[in-house]
């Protein structure tokens with residue numbers, strides 16, 4: 001069984017971008033660990049900082065239980081300010097997690113994808129890509145080796161994005177995985193209220209109305225979120241012949257596949 005590490009900025013990032021795939025990996029018996037960089041304390045229109053700080057791990061742990069994660073942890077950087085953190089510091093913390101957990105697969109934001117407006121997502125993307133690219137080199141962050149960790153080569157990277165590019169790894173999440181994705185998202189109550197309220201504010205600023213959304217109480221988000229997830233997953237799935245799908249830009253084995261004898265590269269098993 002493989003070890004999988006997911007590096008994200010906020011609670012609900014993993015669930016929105018890869019929740020079905022992560023549910024599937026957990027169902028297959030793989031060990032999935034989630035490391036979030038920020039404390040999620042700015043994602044609200046109605047709660048205080050203290051209330052948000054108290055919720056961040058509770059919501060993440062409830063979602064982790066639905067998906068079947070092995071662990072969930074948080075670096076507690078202030079939400080929305082991650083690009084103020086020196087890149088080498090965040091890179092080092094991600095590298096420490098990689099060397100400690102020794103994952104065969106890492107999921108994170110794609111630093112090369114366009115149109116990413118959130119500075120926290122961009123900061124995680126660069127730090128995570130660099131951490132996993134250099135964790136195998138013993139002279140990078142040598143203090144980690146002195147502390148007992150060993151270099152580790154991450155064989156496979158799975159990148160996700162709002163506007164993904166060069167996707168080459170579709171995953172069929174039809175059935176239970178997509179249901180678990182929706183249920184896991186519902187666990188992030190504060191973030192789902194925010195997601196619906198944000199959609200309402202955008203519509204209210206537009207010269208039209210979408211009454212089935214603007215007429216909702218933002219706390220009554222379940223059907224809205226479910227519809228949004230299923231619509232997106234159906235559109236992705238249609239490209240690959242699945243009912244519901246997610247897809248990623250995957251890089252593996254440093255591109256050495258092209259050097260391998262024909263037929264010797266194993267097919268994807270999940």
Ligand SMILES: [Zn+2]
Pocket residue numbers: 009010013118121
């Ligand atoms: Zn986010």
